[in-house]
Amino acid sequence: MKFFRIIGRSIRDAFKSVKRNFSLSIASITCVIITLIIVGVALIITFNINDFTTKLKKDLSIVVFVSNEADNFDITSLETQIKAIDNVDPDFVTYQSKAEIKEDMMKNNETFKNIMSAWDDDENPLQNTYIVKVIDANKIGETATAIKNLAKVTRVSYGEGMVEQLLMAFNGVQKFSFIAVIALVVVTTFLIINTIKLTIFSRKREISIMRLVGASNISIKLPFVFEGMLIGIIGSILPIILVVYGYYSLFDIMNGKLLTDIFTLVPPSEIVFKIGAFILLIGAVVGMLGSASAVKKYLKV
Amino acid sequence: MVIILSLIEFKNVTKQYKNGVTALYELSLEIEKGDFVFIIGSSGGGKSTLIKLLYREEKPTKGTIIMGGINVGKLRNRSVYKLRRKLGIVFQDYRLLPKLTVYENVAFALEAIGEARGNIRPKVLKALELVGLKSKVREYPDNLSGGEQQRVAIARALVNEPKVLICDEPTGNLDPAMSMEIVELLSKINETEGTTVLMVTHDKTIVNKMKKHVIALKDGHLFKDYKKGEYVDEIL
Incomplete structure (x- = not known):
């Protein structure tokens, strides 16, 4: 009973003291x-960077050139073997015959069309290929x-070579943005704690009198804890509104992309509420x- | 056979501060329930230290202090409030909260210890009546005279009906007439409420006039323990 009263x-x-110490609040x-x-x-920013790099990593693929000596049986068994490899995503192993590649190339370019139309199947110097996607891009x-x-x-x-560098850059960016957010949260924590300390310093006298008249430490601490929570909650309302509405309108204005389609x-809807809650x-x-x-600090004697 | 139960007992209490200064040496004394005691002595004699030890603002380096059955020196930090609820403490500088009215300042003491809301008003008004300030409940401390502010502080100390009232130079900031009023108020409380009163002072006029139990400290030692009415002005 007494506990609930406290x-x-x-x-x-x-609530009273947030109002009473208005300017400090x-x-x-x-x-x-x-x-x-x-x-x-x-x-x-971090969510977007992560999303972008993850998408790009997913697009990375290996082109496997199959020897022209391979017959149909070899080609099918090769597919099974490729799919059996650990890091290969078995749903994304696609076969492209050299005839299909030839068609593709002819569609895309007039010069190619002129040259390639003369080739028949035996003369086609292109190779049959498999396009393979991997699960973990870092092990490509x-x-x-x-x-x-x-x-x-x-x-x-x-x-080769370029992909490794790209991956290193992505990993670096991801790590950096993660560290930046952590650092920001830490700095925020310190800043907020220090400002609150200032407001409490100005009420040293109040605390010392409470202690003097026989208030228990917990009953002195609790109002301040709730006050701090209240300040934190009031202070997070505006940032939440800004983040939610700001990002929604940014997304609309930019048509969901930043400068390029890439x-x-x-x-x-995927992130703002998570961020708001956070x-x-x-x-x-x-x-x-x-x-x-x-x-x-003021409860020690 | 008469058994006198002392309310406060100091047994060989030594207090050495962290900076090496020793304020009290092997001090032993007893104070009975319902007593009115002046603690006098020159500056640096250990008066304030003695009082601070009593309300556990400081811990003794050696020796034991018992107050109303509580071993004060052994009290843990988080249990100090149990002792403080049996004490009322009054300071030279009143220590009122300027943003609260007279009524709120006194009520603050009860709210802080979680008193039921229904009990607060009658208790506060009773305490303010006792110190003669019932007409000023809505005033703010800054609008009161020094003597009145000290009365508010006394009301705040009394509102919880403590067994002991500890006053650290309560008249230090007041003129002689007001000082006398305050001491007479304390004496009245001692008689009517049965509250044990300990008052640190260096005002000899008051001590001479009141003829109470006087404990004189000098350089951290007990100089003399004068029983009620024994004190005559000596060189201190």
């Missing part, structure tokens, strides 16, 4: 708003080597922790 009073006091809330907006924007080199060692494979190509934006969580938790740790 909780009830703490929540009531939290505004300072804290503003600090929370600014830092959380930055976190929100960073999260949107090893997979390519494994395929090359199979019988009747003359050559494999996956853009870089498509992640549809807002912002609210950071605001509330950091606000609570901040004030709890700030009050703690």
Whole structure:
């Protein structure tokens, strides 16, 4: 009973003191708003970078050139062997005969058409191929080597050299954006904690009197914890609105892509609510922790 | 056979601060329930330390302090509030909250210890009546005289009906007439409510006039323990 009375009073006091210490509350809330907006924007960028690199990695494929000596049986058994390799995505192993390739090339280019139309099937110097997609793009080199060692494979190509560099760059960007978000969250935490500490410092006297008249530590701490949470929650409202509406309208204005068709934006419905929830969580938790740790200092004698 | 149960007992208490200064040496004394005690002595004599040890703002380096059955020196930080609820503490600088009215300042003490809301109003008004400030409940501390502010602080200390009232130079900021009023108020509380009162002071006029139990400290030692009415002005 008494416990609930303390909780009830703490929540009531939290609202009261946010109002009573209005200017300091505004300072804290503003600090929370600014830092959380930055976190929100960073999260949107990170989600998009991740999405983009993941998509590009999925598009990477290995072209397997099959020896012209291979008969139909060899070709089918080769497909089974390729699909059996660990990192190969068995749903994405497609066969393209040299006749099909010839057709394709002739469609695309007049000069090719003129030359190639003279070839009959036996003269066609092109090779039958398999287009193979991999599960883990980072292991594309090893997979390519494994395929090359199979019988009747003359050559494999996956853009050696360039792909490795591209992958390294992607991995770097992904890692960097991840670290940047973590760093931002840490900085935000410190900023919010420090501002809240300032507001609590100004109420040192109040705390010391509470202690003097025999308030237990927990009943001194609770109102401040709720107050911190309240500041965090109030401070996260504006960033959430900005992130949700901002990203929705950005997506509309840009038609879902950034400058080129290659870089498509992640549809807002997939991420904004996750980000919103995350912002609210950071605001509330950091606000609570901040004030709890700030009050703690004044409860030691 | 008369058994006198002392409310407060100091046994060989030594207090050395972290900076190496020793404020009290092997101090032993007893204070009975319902007593009114002046603690006097020159600056740096250990008066304030003695009081701080009592309300567990400081811990003794050696020795034991018992108050109402609580071993004060052994009290854990998170249990200090149990001791404080049996005490009322008044300071020279009043320590009121300027943004709260007189009523709210006194009520604050009850709210802080989780008193039921229905009990707060009658208790606050009773305490304010006792100190003669019932007419000023809506005033803010800054609009009151020093003596009135100190009365508010006394009301706040009393509202929880403590066994002991500890006053650290409560008249230090007041003129002689107001000082006398405050001490007489404390004496009245001691008599009517039966509250044990400990008052640190260096105002000899007051001590001479009141003829109470006087504990004189000098350089951290007990200089003399004068029983009620024994004290005559000595060189201190």
